[in-house]
Amino acid sequence: MIQARVFEELCDNVGRENVFDNIEERVCYSFDATKEKHLPDLVIRPHTKEHVSTTISIANKYNIPICPRGAGTGLSGGAVPVKGGIVLDLKNMDKIIEINAKDLTVTVEPGVVTKDLQDEVARLRLFYPPEPGSAEFSTIGGNVAECTGGMTGMKYGVTRNYVLALEIVLPDGSIINTGRKTLRSVAGYDLTRFFVGSEGTLGVFTRITLKLLPLPEKIGTITSYFKNIDDALNTTDSILIKSHFLPRSLEFVDKTGIDAVRGFTKEEIPEGVEALLLIDVDGNEKSVVNDISKIEVLCKENKALKTLVAKTDDERKVLWETRRSISPSLFRIASMKFNDDICVPRSKVREVLKRVYELSKTYSIQVAAFGHIGEGHIHLNLIYDEGKAADLSVHKLISQILKEVVSIGGTITSEHGVGDTKSEFIGLELSPHEIEIMKELKKMFDPKGIMNPGKIFV
Numbered sequence: 470m471i472q473a474r475v476f477e478e479l480c481d482n483v484g485r486e487n488v489f490d491n492i493e494e495r496v497c498y499s500f501d502a503t504k505e506k507h508l509p510d511l512v513i514r515p516h517t518k519e520h521v522s523t524t525i526s527i528a529n530k531y532n533i534p535i536c537p538r539g540a541g542t543g544l545s546g547g548a549v550p551v552k553g554g555i556v557l558d559l560k561n562m563d564k565i566i567e568i569n570a571k572d573l574t575v576t577v578e579p580g581v582v583t584k585d586l587q588d589e590v591a592r593l594r595l596f597y598p599p600e601p602g603s604a605e606f607s608t609i610g611g612n613v614a615e616c617t618g619g620m621t622g623m624k625y626g627v628t629r630n631y632v633l634a635l636e637i638v639l640p641d642g643s644i645i646n647t648g649r650k651t652l653r654s655v656a657g658y659d660l661t662r663f664f665v666g667s668e669g670t671l672g673v674f675t676r677i678t679l680k681l682l683p684l685p686e687k688i689g690t691i692t693s694y695f696k697n698i699d700d701a702l703n704t705t706d707s708i709l710i711k712s713h714f715l716p717r718s719l720e721f722v723d724k725t726g727i728d729a730v731r732g733f734t735k736e737e738i739p740e741g742v743e744a745l746l747l748i749d750v751d752g753n754e755k756s757v758v759n760d761i762s763k764i765e766v767l768c769k770e771n772k773a774l775k776t777l778v779a780k781t782d783d784e785r786k787v788l789w790e791t792r793r794s795i796s797p798s799l800f801r802i803a804s805m806k807f808n809d810d811i812c813v814p815r816s817k818v819r820e821v822l823k824r825v826y827e828l829s830k831t832y833s834i835q836v837a838a839f840g841h842i843g844e845g846h847i848h849l850n851l852i853y854d855e856g857k858a859a860d861l862s863v864h865k866l867i868s869q870i871l872k873e874v875v876s877i878g879g880t881i882t883s884e885h886g887v888g889d890t891k892s893e894f895i896g897l898e899l900s901p902h903e904i905e906i907m908k909e910l911k912k913m914f915d916p917k918g919i920m921n922p923g924k925i926f927v
C-alpha cells in the first residue's frame with residue numbers, strides 16, 4: 470500500500486499521467502509468461518532517465534520495492550512484483566538513439582523491441598545476432614537483464630557478448646555509465662558484464678550500447694527427421710566435431726514436441742519420427758550452398774529418415790515456424806506447462822535426456838525436450854493438467870532433474886534466469902560461500918533491498 474503523500478510526490482515528479490493505481494492497470498502488470506501472479510501497488514511508465522531516477526530515489530526514501538519491466542515475456546517470474554510496490558514499465562523508453570555503421574554499434578533505450586532493432590540495423594546491412602524465440606515482443610532491456618540467448622547462440626553467442634556500455638540508474642537514484650562505445654575496453658573491473666543478467670536486482674538500464682556485425686549475405690536452412698534421438702545426436706557430433714562446421718543454429722525437437730506441433734504448422738512431418746534437427750548456416754551464397762549440401766550428406770549418413778532443404782525464404786519460414794510453435798502447441802496436450810531450461814556439457818546431452826525420460830515416467834509427468842542442442846541447451850517443458858497432486862509431482866520432478874543436471878556439470882538455468890521460479894534451486898549450483906558473496910555485492914548496490922526483491926535468492 471503506497472501512502473497518499475508518496476503517491477502525490479511521485480505524481481509531482483514524473484507526471485500524474487504516468488502513474489497508474491487503478492486495478493485494471495495493476496492486474497495487467499501482475500504476471501509475466503510464467504503462471505506467477507502478484508499485484509503491484511502502482512505502475513509507473515517513465516519516459517526519461519530522470520523519471521526513472523526520481524521514481525527510484527523516492528522508492529528508496531520510503532523503502533518501496535521497484536520491479537523493472539520490459540515486455541513481460543520472461544520465463545522465470547523476473548517481472549512479477551512478488552513483494553508488491555512499483556512496477557516500472559520501460560516500454561515507453563523505446564528510441565533507437567544512434568546506429569553507427571562505421572563503429573559497428575547501436576545505442577538504444579531499454580524499451581526497444583528486439584526484432585525492431587534487428588530489422589532497423591539490417592536496413593544498413595548490419596546484424597544484431599541474439600534472437601530469442603520472443604524477439605517480436607521482448608525488449609532489449611529485458612534481454613540484457615536476463616542475458617537472453619536464442620536461436621543463433623551456437624555461432625554468435627548470447628546477449629552478454631554484444632553489450633558494450635550501459636547507463637544504469639542505481640537503487641539510490643544515482644546514474645552511472647559502464648563500459649565504452651568501443652569494441653574493446655579493459656579499464657578497471659568489468660561492471661557492464663556484472664550487470665548483464667542481473668535480473669533487475671541491481672539497477673535499471675536506461676541506455677544500452679550494443680555491438681553489431683556485418684549482416685551475412687545468405688542463410689541456408691535444412692531440417693532432418695530421425696527415427697530416434699541417438700541418430701539425431703550422432704548427426705550433431707558429425708556436424709560439429711567430425712566435420713568442423715559451425716552452424717548459425719542447431720536446434721532439436723523430441724517426439725513429444727513433434728507430436729504436439731504436427732498439424733499445427735504447414736510443415737508435413739512424417740509419422741514415426743522421434744527427433745528433428747533444424748539447422749541454419751550463414752555466409753556468402755557459395756559457402757552456404759556448399760555447407761548445406763555437405764550437412765545434408767551428414768544427416769543421411771546418420772540415418773535421417775528424410776531431409777528438407779529450404780529453397781526460398783518462404784520455405785525457411787515454414788521450417789522455422791515449426792520450431793517456434795513447439796512451446797504454444799504443447800497446450801494441445803495439457804492445460805499447464807512448466808518451462809525449464811538447462812544446459813549441460815555437450816557430451817552429456819544423451820545421458821541427461823535418458824534420465825529425464827526415466828524420471829518423467831517415475832513421476833507420471835510428460836516432458837517435451839527441445840532447444841539449442843548444439844550448445845548442450847535443452848528446454849524441458851513439463852506438461853500436466855492443473856491439480857494439487859500434479860503440482861507436487863512437477864515440483865519433485867524438477868528438483869530431481871536439476872539435482873542430476875548439476876551433478877553432471879550442468880546449470881539450472883541457461884537463458885531464462887533464476888527469477889523467483891528457480892530461486893529455491895540456486896543452492897544446488899552455488900555454494901553457501903558463493904551465494905554469500907553475491908548477496909554482499911547486491912547489498913553494496915542496494916543496501917535497503919528495494920530492487921526487484923524476492924528474485925534470484927530465497
Ligand SMILES: Cc1cc2nc3c(=O)[nH]c(=O)nc-3n(C[C@H](O)[C@H](O)[C@H](O)COP(=O)(O)OP(=O)(O)OC[C@H]3O[C@@H](n4cnc5c(N)ncnc54)[C@H](O)[C@@H]3O)c2cc1C
Nearest residue numbers: 539540541542543547602603608610611614618669674884
Ligand atoms: C514464446 C517465448 C519464447 C522465448 N524464447 C526465448 C529464447 O529463445 N531465449 C531466451 O533466452 N529467452 C526466451 N524467452 C524468455 C524471454 O523472452 C526473455 O527472457 C526476454 O529477454 C525477456 O524480455 P522482456 O522485455 O519481456 O523482459 P521482462 O520479462 O519484462 O523482464 C525480464 C527481467 O528483466 C528485468 N528488466 C526488464 N527491463 C529492465 C531494465 N531496463 N533494466 C533492468 N532490468 C530490467 C525485469 O525486472 C525482469 O527481471 C522466451 C519467452 C517466450 C514467452
